[in-house]
Amino acid sequence: MPKQSPIPDELDKPFYDACNEERLVIQYCTSCRRYQFPPRPGCTRCGNNASVQWRQLSGRGRIVSRVVVHDTPTSSLIPEQPFNVAAIALDEEPDIIMLSHLPGTPVDQVPIGAAVEVIFETTPATGQKVPEWRVAG
Ligand SMILES: [Zn+2]
Secondary structure (H helix, E strand, O other): OOOOOOOOOOOOHHHHHHHHOOOOEEEEEOOOOEEEOOOOOOOOOOOOOOOEEEEEOOOEEEEEEEEEEOOOOOHHHHHHOOEEEEEEEEOOOOOOEEEEOOOOOOOOOOOOOOEEEEEEEEOOOOOOEEEEEEEOO
């Protein structure tokens, strides 16, 4: 499914640079010992900027919910309708959710609870890679 190319800014550039190397990284606060996503200038819990660092994840998660989109306002996605939007809970921090179209999984056949693994798709406009997820195994 063709995706729009994100334009990285100062805050999320480490995330997108890692995507281009096919690595999934998110912020981790060493004071609170917790991950956070999307990126913020500092820890959203303790407010400390210096304790936030980027950490690489396993790229594994589980499907916790899903919807099927039949009527998107995004013109580039209209030819792909209907399509999946699944919520992926990360193995390292299940409170953090990333969204996926689950390429390769037909609509209405999304296995809730199934393990998924990250892949990286190249967006056509700029070549920026973005994370996507597929059912593992
Ligand atoms: Zn913190």
